[in-house]
Amino acid sequence: MGKTLFEKIWNEHVITAREDGDVLLYIDRHLIHDLHFRAFGMLKAKGLKIREPDKLYGTPDHSIPTTAKVLQDIPEGEMRQTVEELENYAEEFGFTHFSMTDDRHGIVHVVGPEQGITLPGITLACGDSHTSTHGALGCISFGIGATEVQHLLATQSLWFRKPKTMRISIEGRLGFGVSGKDVILAIIRKISAAGGTGYAIEYAGPAIEALSMEGRMTVCNMSIEAGARSGIIAPDDTTFDYCHGLPYAPKGERWDEAIAYWRTLPSDEDARFDKEVTLDGDAIAPMVTWGNSPQWALPVTEVIPDPAGEADPLVRADMVATLEYMDLKPGMPLSDITVDTVFIGACTNSRIEDMRAAAAVAKGRRAQVRTLVVPGSGLVKKQAEAEGLDRIFTEAGMEWREPGCSMCAAMNGDMLAPGERSASTSNRNFRGRQGLDSRTHLVSPAMAAAASVTGKFTDVRTLVEEV
Amino acid sequence: MAGKKGLKPFKTFASAAVPIDIANCDTDQIIPARFLRRPGTDPDYPKYLFHDLRFNADGSEKDFIYNKEPYRGGRIFVADMNWGCGSSRENAVTALAANGVRSVIAPSFGDIHYSNCIKNGVLPVRLPSADCETLRRQLHEGPGAEIAIDLDAQSLTGPDQTTYTFEIDAFDKHRLLNGLDEIGLTMEFEDEITRFTERYTAKHRWAS
Numbered sequence: 001m002g003k004t005l006f007e008k009i010w011n012e013h014v015i016t017a018r019e020d021g022d023v024l025l026y027i028d029r030h031l032i033h034d035l036h037f038r039a040f041g042m043l044k045a046k047g048l049k050i051r052e053p054d055k056l057y058g059t060p061d062h063s064i065p066t067t068a069k070v071l072q073d074i075p076e077g078e079m080r081q082t083v084e085e086l087e088n089y090a091e092e093f094g095f096t097h098f099s100m101t102d103d104r105h106g107i108v109h110v111v112g113p114e115q116g117i118t119l120p121g122i123t124l125a126c127g128d129s130h131t132s133t134h135g136a137l138g139c140i141s142f143g144i145g146a147t148e149v150q151h152l153l154a155t156q157s158l159w160f161r162k163p164k165t166m167r168i169s170i171e172g173r174l175g176f177g178v179s180g181k182d183v184i185l186a187i188i189r190k191i192s193a194a195g196g197t198g199y200a201i202e203y204a205g206p207a208i209e210a211l212s213m214e215g216r217m218t219v220c221n222m223s224i225e226a227g228a229r230s231g232i233i234a235p236d237d238t239t240f241d242y243c244h245g246l247p248y249a250p251k252g253e254r255w256d257e258a259i260a261y262w263r264t265l266p267s268d269e270d271a272r273f274d275k276e277v278t279l280d281g282d283a284i285a286p287m288v289t290w291g292n293s294p295q296w297a298l299p300v301t302e303v304i305p306d307p308a309g310e311a312d313p314l315v316r317a318d319m320v321a322t323l324e325y326m327d328l329k330p331g332m333p334l335s336d337i338t339v340d341t342v343f344i345g346a347c348t349n350s351r352i353e354d355m356r357a358a359a360a361v362a363k364g365r366r367a368q369v370r371t372l373v374v375p376g377s378g379l380v381k382k383q384a385e386a387e388g389l390d391r392i393f394t395e396a397g398m399e400w401r402e403p404g405c406s407m408c409a410a411m412n413g414d415m416l417a418p419g420e421r422s423a424s425t426s427n428r429n430f431r432g433r434q435g436l437d438s439r440t441h442l443v444s445p446a447m448a449a450a451a452s453v454t455g456k457f458t459d460v461r462t463l464v465e466e467v
Numbered sequence: 468m469a470g471k472k473g474l475k476p477f478k479t480f481a482s483a484a485v486p487i488d489i490a491n492c493d494t495d496q497i498i499p500a501r502f503l504r505r506p507g508t509d510p511d512y513p514k515y516l517f518h519d520l521r522f523n524a525d526g527s528e529k530d531f532i533y534n535k536e537p538y539r540g541g542r543i544f545v546a547d548m549n550w551g552c553g554s555s556r557e558n559a560v561t562a563l564a565a566n567g568v569r570s571v572i573a574p575s576f577g578d579i580h581y582s583n584c585i586k587n588g589v590l591p592v593r594l595p596s597a598d599c600e601t602l603r604r605q606l607h608e609g610p611g612a613e614i615a616i617d618l619d620a621q622s623l624t625g626p627d628q629t630t631y632t633f634e635i636d637a638f639d640k641h642r643l644l645n646g647l648d649e650i651g652l653t654m655e656f657e658d659e660i661t662r663f664t665e666r667y668t669a670k671h672r673w674a675s
Contacts, residue, residue: 020637128659145583146555250673258673
């Protein structure tokens with residue numbers, strides 16, 4: 001029987017396997033951000049060292065205000081301490097660190113792929129659940145907890161049980177105005193927020209193959225919102241073109257060796273998955289979430305569902321509670337919901353393609369509500385500015401900020417006021433996620449820009465002409 | 468050597484249990500992000516557990532089950548589906564442990580949170596949804612009722628003395644029963660890791 005993409009990479013990284021099925025897996029790349037600065041002190045207290053410091057890459061993202069350009073711009077206190085300590089430990093332990101003043105800094109899940117640190121065929125881990133993003137390049141990537149971060153620093157390995165495999169195929173072609181974000185929201189709506197628990201998901205099919213690397217990263221980013229610790233897409237020419245020439249990608253002869261190996265990785269035709277799911281790409285519309293779980297997503301053309309129509313009493317109770325928190329009523333058209341703030345950014349949607357998609361809608365229009373546009377890295381920011389996108393945003397009355405996690409994490413100064421409602425390109429609409437009593441609706445960058453210029457959820461297909 | 472001892476072993480445990488009737492209770496609910504930079508030694512840590520569900524902005528208590536006697540001191544939680552989904556923050560387990568919580572029983576868990584529990588000596592128990600619902604109902608009907616867990620036997624006894632058995636991965640069980648520190652355990656494979664790294668690096672020159 002053939003092997004899946006995931007199995008091929010997994011097998012290549014097994015150091016040792018226990019009789020009970022757990023394996024010690026070798027990890028090629030370890031990414032770290034500011035929230036894990038305590039790991040180094042703990043390591044020292046145990047008398048341990050970093051086993052392979054040259055496989056570790058750090059950058060601050062969660063704790064930097066998007067108005068700050070240098071460390072001294074961060075208010076004194078735990079935010080600044082967090083950023084400062086990571087930088088100091090990088091110096092002390094000798095690992096690569098992109099500091100705030102380095103154009104290469106940004107959200108760790110934007111920086112890794114952008115620098116060629118993330119590559120097909122590798123294993124990559126980071127103490128952040130959205131590490132699933134990197135699987136878009138055809139590698140195994142997963143989020144880990146703080147204890148695992150220490151373990152990985154000390155041993156360059158992690159204990160795992162092999163997850164089950166699920167293939168999600170998106171057939172057909174995505175329509176105009178429909179993006180990777182709409183695809184992943186449609187998937188989570190179908191399989192639920194726990195549908196991928198215990199699985200590694202492979203995304204496949206013509207609509208996935210047609211996505212750019214940025215679109216693929218958006219899809220893989222939200223694998224964890226479907227419950228799956230990792231998502232993966234077969235590496236192809238789109239992937240190789242993206243990786244070629246990046247600073248940390250292999251060069252010359254090594255590049256040729258890499259390509260030859262990477263071409264062997266896609267799942268074999270006779271590979272069997274534990275579960276198969278298929279969606280029709282042509283039928284996916286721009287999506288908006290209406291509840292406190294990403295599974296509560298609908299096409300913008302629909303209305304808020306009535307919990308009374310739900311047969312399962314537990315789900316019904318959950319829907320009633322979520323509608324109360326969100327202050328929404330059954331039967332209300334999604335397109336009638338007005339927003340107070342729009343956030344375009346986060347590891348889900350802060351890459352150059354996302355900036356372009358938002359700018360295409362914002363061009364020549366005016367923001368009706370507070371709108372933050374936050375590029376995912378210093379390099380995305382530079383590129384956007386070279387293309388004049390920053391001027392489109394600022395002329396529309398939107399705020400063009402410094403890179404960082406911003407309003408997705410709400411722990412760096414950017415947040416909603418209590419009761420405020422946002423259209424957000426981030427990945428979580430949990431209660432309080434964007435600030436105490438905040439109400440978040442997840443959308444694509446184009447839909448977020450459409451909400452900004454109209455003040456409510458508007459089908460972006462009615463605002464922009466197909467070219 | 469069978470791995471260094473690091474955590475409090477989990478063998479048997481009995482406590483008053485708390486029903487948490489929230490589906491998809493994400494780790495942002497268990498501990499809000501603004502507390503994530505605090506050290507685990509912070510004396511206020513117990514308050515961070517369910518903070519925004521438990522407290523108003525002025526610090527006064529909300530109407531939430533974990534604020535009420537006799538549930539307040541409960542050290543076993545019975546939750547709903549997809550407990551601990553979302554963020555990988557291990558602080559969620561730190562907040563549970565800071566309150567003495569030693570086990571969470573739920574129909575399903577977020578994968579990362581599940582493994583974070585194991586690594587901190589907190590036992591995650593998967594039971595069918597209907598059984599969790601039964602237990603939660605009994606705990607509402609009999610406040611302060613106890614649940615008793617025997618990890619070695621992979622069983623637990625509910626308030627009405629019904630016994631339920633549960634599955635757990637053999638390695639996870641071994642680690643919890645013995646309170647093993649994982650780094651110490653892995654260090655015993657030092658030679659294997661070194662040999663693997665040499666072999667892997669020679670084979671995949673592009674990857675280093």
